[in-house]
Amino acid sequence: xxxxxxxxxxxxxxxxxxxxxxxxxxxxxxxxxxxxxxxxxxxxxxxxxxxxxxxxxxxxxxxxxxxxxxxxxxxxxxxxxxxxxxxxxxxxxxxxxxxxxxxxxxxxxxxxxxxxxxxxxxxxxxxxxxxxxxxxxxxxxxxxxxxxxxxxxxxxxxxxxxxxxxxxxxxxxxxxxxxxxxxxxxxxxxxxxxxxxxxxxxxxxxxxxxxxxxxxxxxxxxxxxxxxxxxxxxxxxxxxxxxxxxxxxxxxxxxxxxxxxxxxxxxxxxxxxxxxxxxxxxxxxxxxxxxxxxxxxxxxxxxxxxxxxxxxxxxxxxxxxxxxxxxxxxxxxxxxxxxxxxxxxxxxxxxxxxxxxxxxxxxxxxxxxxxxxxxxxxxxxxxxxxxxxxxxxxxxxxxxxxxxxxxxxxxxxxxxxxxxxxxxxxxxxxxxxxxxxxxxxxxxxxxxxxxxxxxxxxxxxxxxxxxxxxxxxxxxxxxxxxxxxxxxxxxxxxxxxxxxxxxxxxxx
Amino acid sequence: xxxxxxxxxxxxxxxxxxxxxxxxxxxxxxxxxxxxxxxxxxxxxxxxxxxxxxxxxxxxxxxxxxxxxxxxxxxxxxxxxxxxxxxxxxxxxxxxxxxxxxxxxxxxxxxxxxxxxxx
Amino acid sequence: xxxxxxxxxxxxxxxxxxxxxxxxxxxxxxxxxxxxxxxxxxxxxxxxxxxxxxxxxxxxxxxxxxxxxxxxxxxxxxxxxxxxxxxxxxxxx
Numbered sequence: 001x002x003x004x005x006x007x008x009x010x011x012x013x014x015x016x017x018x019x020x021x022x023x024x025x026x027x028x029x030x031x032x033x034x035x036x037x038x039x040x041x042x043x044x045x046x047x048x049x050x051x052x053x054x055x056x057x058x059x060x061x062x063x064x065x066x067x068x069x070x071x072x073x074x075x076x077x078x079x080x081x082x083x084x085x086x087x088x089x090x091x092x093x094x095x096x097x098x099x100x101x102x103x104x105x106x107x108x109x110x111x112x113x114x115x116x117x118x119x120x121x122x123x124x125x126x127x128x129x130x131x132x133x134x135x136x137x138x139x140x141x142x143x144x145x146x147x148x149x150x151x152x153x154x155x156x157x158x159x160x161x162x163x164x165x166x167x168x169x170x171x172x173x174x175x176x177x178x179x180x181x182x183x184x185x186x187x188x189x190x191x192x193x194x195x196x197x198x199x200x201x202x203x204x205x206x207x208x209x210x211x212x213x214x215x216x217x218x219x220x221x222x223x224x225x226x227x228x229x230x231x232x233x234x235x236x237x238x239x240x241x242x243x244x245x246x247x248x249x250x251x252x253x254x255x256x257x258x259x260x261x262x263x264x265x266x267x268x269x270x271x272x273x274x275x276x277x278x279x280x281x282x283x284x285x286x287x288x289x290x291x292x293x294x295x296x297x298x299x300x301x302x303x304x305x306x307x308x309x310x311x312x313x314x315x316x317x318x319x320x321x322x323x324x325x326x327x328x329x330x331x332x333x334x335x336x337x338x339x340x341x342x343x344x345x346x347x348x349x350x351x352x353x354x355x356x357x358x359x360x361x362x363x364x365x366x367x368x369x370x371x372x373x374x375x376x377x378x379x380x381x382x383x384x385x386x387x388x389x390x391x392x393x394x395x396x397x398x399x400x401x402x403x404x405x406x407x408x409x410x411x412x413x414x415x416x417x418x419x420x421x422x423x424x425x426x427x428x429x430x431x432x433x434x435x436x437x438x439x440x441x442x443x444x445x446x447x448x449x450x451x452x453x454x455x456x457x458x459x460x461x462x463x464x465x466x467x468x469x470x471x472x473x474x475x476x477x478x479x480x481x482x483x484x485x486x487x488x489x490x491x492x493x494x495x496x497x498x499x500x501x502x503x504x505x506x507x508x
Numbered sequence: 509x510x511x512x513x514x515x516x517x518x519x520x521x522x523x524x525x526x527x528x529x530x531x532x533x534x535x536x537x538x539x540x541x542x543x544x545x546x547x548x549x550x551x552x553x554x555x556x557x558x559x560x561x562x563x564x565x566x567x568x569x570x571x572x573x574x575x576x577x578x579x580x581x582x583x584x585x586x587x588x589x590x591x592x593x594x595x596x597x598x599x600x601x602x603x604x605x606x607x608x609x610x611x612x613x614x615x616x617x618x619x620x621x622x623x624x625x626x627x
Numbered sequence: 628x629x630x631x632x633x634x635x636x637x638x639x640x641x642x643x644x645x646x647x648x649x650x651x652x653x654x655x656x657x658x659x660x661x662x663x664x665x666x667x668x669x670x671x672x673x674x675x676x677x678x679x680x681x682x683x684x685x686x687x688x689x690x691x692x693x694x695x696x697x698x699x700x701x702x703x704x705x706x707x708x709x710x711x712x713x714x715x716x717x718x719x720x
Contacts, residue, residue, distance in 0.1 A: 447522065
């Protein structure tokens with residue numbers, strides 16, 4: 001007779017405890033050299049527990065099952081020419097931004113968790129980090145596999161990792177990832193697992209992936225939701241590590257609060273790109289950025305921090321500003337991409353009349369008043385043949401590296417928000433109080449920032465002219481510019497038996 | 509506040525003025541004209557006369573806007589690094605106090621963007 | 628004793644055949660649960676707590692079901708997780 005199956009608690013205990021040991025001929029601090037310098041005090045690593053109690057054997061079993069399901073859908077999507085059933089080919093701009101902006105960040109997270117999977121002193125935490133390292137690698141791989149199908153048919157998808165290291169707007173996610181990776185292990189996990197994954201990642205993987213389904217992109221929906229099932233585990237890990245650190249020693253609280261303040265703001269600024277994907281690049285949009293923000297940050301994040309209040313933890317600094325910006329963010333980001341659309345690796349376009357009406361409805365306080373006029377102006381210029389892209393380089397924020405496009409939303413939404421400081425005699429500029437605070441806490445770190453605009457002027461990016469820089473980015477001439485002038489658009493028209501190119505701004 | 513690091517921290521400034529080949533970075537913004545989504549960046553020699561900034565550099569980019577041709581430069585209000593200032597057109601950027609990575613903002617009374625929308 | 632509104636616990640799963648018995652089980656075992664069907668996904672939310680019971684899922688499925696199989700259809704969640712062989716529970720303290 002088979003032995004009785006152990007229960008989940010017991011299995012977890014057996015498979016995550018007692019697999020480490022006190023070293024004898026090397027000092028523990030030499031074997032684990034990174035987990036003390038940040039000042040986090042841990043007295044008992046055994047108090048660490050994964051609420052999912054996932055063990056390695058169960059992990060492999062479930063991940064294999066998820067992969068099988070995912071690849072079955074990817075195959076059938078390809079076999080059925082799923083690319084022809086999208087709502088519109090302009091939707092691909094979101095996927096182009098995803099593979100160049102998000103996928104390299106997944107890969108960077110894999111590096112970070114592999115490091116933690118070796119360097120945390122507690123075995124339970126190491127096991128959880130090892131699983132997450134494999135998850136993050138899987139996310140990068142499945143995203144590349146899924147999107148490679150689109151690369152056969154559409155432009156701008158050919159070199160995401162090379163471009164991640166160079167392109168002006170991709171330095172936004174890249175610098176966030178490197179900020180976390182170059183910190184100590186406790187700050188890294190607070191940044192990625194808690195600030196990014198628990199507090200904010202729902203905004204990327206839930207409404208956006210639901211939006212992909214709404215636009216006929218089942219392949220992306222499936223990798224998105226498949227990745228998000230891992231993210232649920234990561235979120236839980238993120239919350240667990242925060243509670244664990246807070247319970248271990250009262251001295252940990254101010255350190256953790258500082259990291260949450262910092263990485264909430266850093267991660268939120270990265271999601272500015274996602275706001276434009278959600279509101280503008282999705283052809284049909286089931287939920288606006290503002291609605292998603294209200295549900296997943298204001299309500300859900302509010303509940304989370306209320307719960308953590310018992311440890312003395314507070315909502316991240318400047319969260320009210322992020323909420324105030326929710327009515328402006330996507331419009332400001334999409335405007336800058338439209339103005340600089342000759343220097344993007346995806347196509348830009350003014351919203352269709354129908355989309356503008358949807359934006360008015362979803363943003364009754366802001367869209368018509370502040371943002372509709374600029375899109376209508378550019379649309380008219382394109383109709384008249386007088387439109388030109390802005391042929392200059394914008395001022396960048398020293399911390400988030402986004403062009404300084406954000407405005408004083410609480411007092412005067414048409415006034416750019418300028419913040420600055422001096423450090424060792426040099427001027428530094430920031431888009432917000434959030435980014436300025438981050439700089440002032442660690443100026444030595446951010447004076448090293450590789451700001452794409454400054455690098456171009458220092459002569460490190462292939463040349464002084466825009467075409468030279470784009471060539472250095474490995475942007476092909478057909479990758480950027482207006483969607484309605486693009487190869488993607490012409491191909492889409494051919495697939496759907498339309499010879500006459502549709503007018504700018506028309507719907508499919 | 510000093511950075512918390514394991515083995516000290518290197519002293520390295522990536523955007524030192526020496527790295528810009530004799531230029532300094534100057535940031536210019538036109539208030540109430542948000543069609544320019546952000547201030548614009550220019551690498552300029554510090555010895556460039558302020559007049560050249562106005563007659564050559566600024567038009568090269570800001571003439572993108574339909575209202576640019578209507579600017580009355582005599583009435584333009586200037587702001588340097590957060591302080592109102594009156595540039596001496598014949599003097600150089602450096603002599604006018606424009607530093608590496610200084611922000612120059614200008615406001616054009618009467619011109620408030622397309623149809624007064626501040627864009 | 629506080630009378631203020633309880634925070635919402637939620638569970639989001641894929642809208643597919645594997646998830647159907649889980650959704651139905653949640654409906655049975657959680658009075659007042661709000662279930663929303665959105666493109667590709669189903670969001671189940673309830674004030675303070677939400678539970679998935681193994682036994683209910685097994686009856687609806689007609690076969691054995693391991694609580695950890697929830698991972699195969701899970702998209703997102705909110706609340707503190709308490710999981711064992713019998714149940715998966717989310718709650719705000």
